[in-house]
Amino acid sequence: MRVFKYSSWCFTVVGLLAGVVGATPAADKRQTSGLSPKVYNNLPLGQIKPTGWLQNQLNIQANGLAGNLNVFYPLITQGSWTGGTKNYSNLNEAGSYWYNGIVPLAYITDNSRLKTAVQSFLNHVLDTQWADGWLGNESNNQWQPRFLWGRYPFFFGAIMHVEADPSYTTRFVTAFHKFVALSNTMLKNKQGYGDWTQGTRWQDYAMALQWLYDNHPNGNEALLLDTMQRIKNVSTNWRDVFSASKFPTTAVTDMRIYWHGVNLAEGLKASAATYRFTHDASEKTDASSGWDRLYQYHGRPSGIFAADEHLAGLEAIRGTELCLVVVSSTKSSYLYQVFGEPKYAERAERQAYNSLPGTISGDMWSHQYLQQQNQVAVKNMNPNPFPSDGSYSNVFGLEPNYPCCTVNHPQGFPKFVANAFVASVDGKSLTQVYFGPLAVKTTLSGLGATVSVNVNTNYPFADDIKTTITTDKPFTFYIRVPTWINSQAKIQVGSAAATAFSPDILSADIKTESRPHGSIAIHRGTLNYALDIPRKSTLIKTTYSAEPRASDYQFDATGNWNYAIDPSTLTFNAPPSGTSLKSPIFDSGAPPLSISVTGCTVNWSLAGTTFTSSPPEKPACTGAKTKLTLIPYGATKLRISEFPVISG
Structure with missing residues (x-):
């Protein structure tokens, strides 16, 4: 031992x-046919379990909104994937998003109620497969055309499902191969990819096809490879999008589909998926440079990038969608597994411990559509700082702005554990x-x-x-x-x-990060630190009376937020030995560690009535200097995390 x-x-x-x-294990020799191997293989779902506070966090999620959507939420209880008629778009993604997140949540927490729910979902989808191989309720003469995209989250969920419960393997693999044959024919006939996503998410299908090739090819290797190439050929050229000559270096005003935040998060892994079936080693270099470019021009101290629907630059009041956070985190894990470059994994961990909990309530019953690095109010915003999203986007609620994050957010923490x-x-x-x-x-x-x-x-x-x-x-x-x-x-x-020990391991110093307008962000280790603004919570509405916990809330600041700081005074306050963690841990006053800093109020105004102007550069104090306490970003719901620096 x-x-x-x-x-x-x-x-x-x-x-x-x-x-x-x-160290990094040596990769296999490069292949020229079939699929190039990944550097790492994921472990089957269920072999990695959370313990301690992380187990508690997953249980909070299972008992919160994510774990109860199948009880009261019509998009799931009456959803189109299981014979109902409810959906929020013709992408038909609500049910498959939900399934993709609840499968790992159910099996990682060993929650029998949720296991029963996902088993029922999978049984229905497999039992109702169309004779031609289609999975889902669409037919070309029914309520909507057949688009491939909505299948991809289902395949991810089903792959994890058969890992956790191998009794489903034969049924699912047989159904999947039948679907592949149909999809190949559809692609030859120029069908299946004319939906809103416009081919920006093709790499998800390639990833699922690669799992089938690696584990259950059943003699269909040529068809699987051909289908990967065909879906790529009719889809977004992500190499071109991320190229230095074309990638936006500021917030965009031309709202192109491939500059959409979630589509970009999906596109980050395109080079990894492509490399596996083209064996083009330059995909690794392009993936790395595109990644760096994205975070250089649009990155956030919380680990994520800004896109309040579309790329939003570096300003601290611009937003980041919750769907973007969970997609980016899981796809970063895939990039690490294929290429073995540690920066992908390090950022995924930062996202899991900062930007993910920072946009979900401590009890995980409400969430935002958009989070802000400097967030001084959570309410219906007038004027609206988000060019492409609604004024309700940063409210904590059931489905603020749009329902996609309601059904898609459950995958975040479970897939972090699974990887x-x-x-x-x-x-x-x-x-x-x-x-x-x-x-x-x-x-x-x-x-x-x-x-x-x-x-x-x-x-x-x-x-x-x-x-x-x-x-x-x-x-x-x-x-x-x-x-x-x-x-x-x-x-x-x-x-x-x-x-x-060299390289020295895991002990961390406080570090500052330069941000726009001479402001700075504060880090120690994987955590971003922020000023937790005291708040008053007001109930806005309860959409479904059967579940009052899934309500919408407004947060208003009850204390000052307009502080500048003196970075020379930053001091880490370690938790006392033997400290027990509070539950929920991602909420005000819960984390046992903090950073103290000297600060003072400055002339820093609101740009509207609900969001800040840019941090002032080298402002003078307007009030007495005081000691401020910064806590982990993920525990704050109103916050300042990009601070002006005191003049002199």
Whole structure:
């Protein structure tokens, strides 16, 4: 047995098996036919479980809005995917979005009620497959044409479903192959891709087809590869969109479909999906440069990028859609698995611990459509700072602005957990990708080793981690090393003396990030820190009387927010040893760690009646200097997270 103990970000290894930290397994040789292998394979759904506070977070979600949509919400209870007539668009994505998120939530939390719900959904879809292979209720002479896009989230959900419950494998694989044959014919006939998305999300289908090729090709390899190429040929050229000569460097005013935020989040993984069937190694370089370009010109300190429907630049009052957050996080995991570049995983972790909880209420019964980095009011905004979205977009509610995030947001936390560990393609090593309280039990196929990993930690709300690894055979264990580490960490092997470790691991310093107008953002480790503005909550409306917890709320500030800070006074306040975490953890006053800083009120006005103007550059104090407390961004619902710096 090995025990890794990271105490104040210090590793202790006990046992006889050699550990490898921070390295990357060698990838297989490049292929020229079939599919190029990924660097890592995901573990089947259910083999990774949350523990501690993260388990509590998933249970809050299962007992919150996500876990109850199938009880009261007409888009699910009367949805078109299960024989009803309710939908919010002809994309027919409401049911498949819901299924895609609830499958991992159900099996990761081992929630019998939700398992029954997703089993019923899958049974209905498979039982009602059309004779020609179509999955879903559309026929070309019915209420809408057949568009391929709405199937893609269903395939992702079903793939995870058969991983967690292999009894469905034969039925689903048979149905999927039948659908592939139909879709190939549709593509030859120029059908199936004329919907609103205009081919921007084709790579999701390629990913699903690649799972089928890798695991259950059934002699249809040529058809699967041909279908991947055909869907790509009639879809968005993401390489071109992300190119240096064409990518927008400021907020867009021309609302093109491929500059739409969620479509861009989908497009981030196009190079990875393409690389696997074209074997073009330059896709890796293009994926990396496109990624950097997006976050350079539109990135947020909370880890996400800005698009209040379309790319929104760097201003702190512009919005980011919740759908964008969950899609970006899960697709970042895929990029990491295909290419092995750590920056994709590091950003996914930042999103999971900052921008995702920052736009959902602590009890997970309400959410925003759009979040802002500097968010001083949550209400119907007049004037509206969002050019393409409604004035109701930043309200916390059931379906503010549009229902898509209501049914799509459930995938966020469960898929983060499901991708927290990966195996090498040769089945001989295991890699810890994300940090948090987790437990893994898996078999490494290349060694026949049965491995258990238990990570005991309050991370990211504490700096102590203890990891226990049990195995019946030697294997190699890798740990992704974050870029924000400092020189305080040491590694101890067995009972030997602790020694300095290079690269130094996981101990973090406070860092500032330059933002527009001379403002700064504050980070420590994976967490972005913000001023938590005290607020008053007012009920706006309850849409469905049968479920009053799913209501809409307005938040108004009850304290000052117009502060500038002195960054030289930033001080980290660690939680006392043995601190128990509050529940829910992502809410005001809950996180046990903070950063203090000296600040003062300054002349910083509202641009409208509900949102701030740009931070003033080097403002003078208008009030006495005071000590401010900053807390993790994800626990704030009204906030300032991009601060002006005090003059002088």
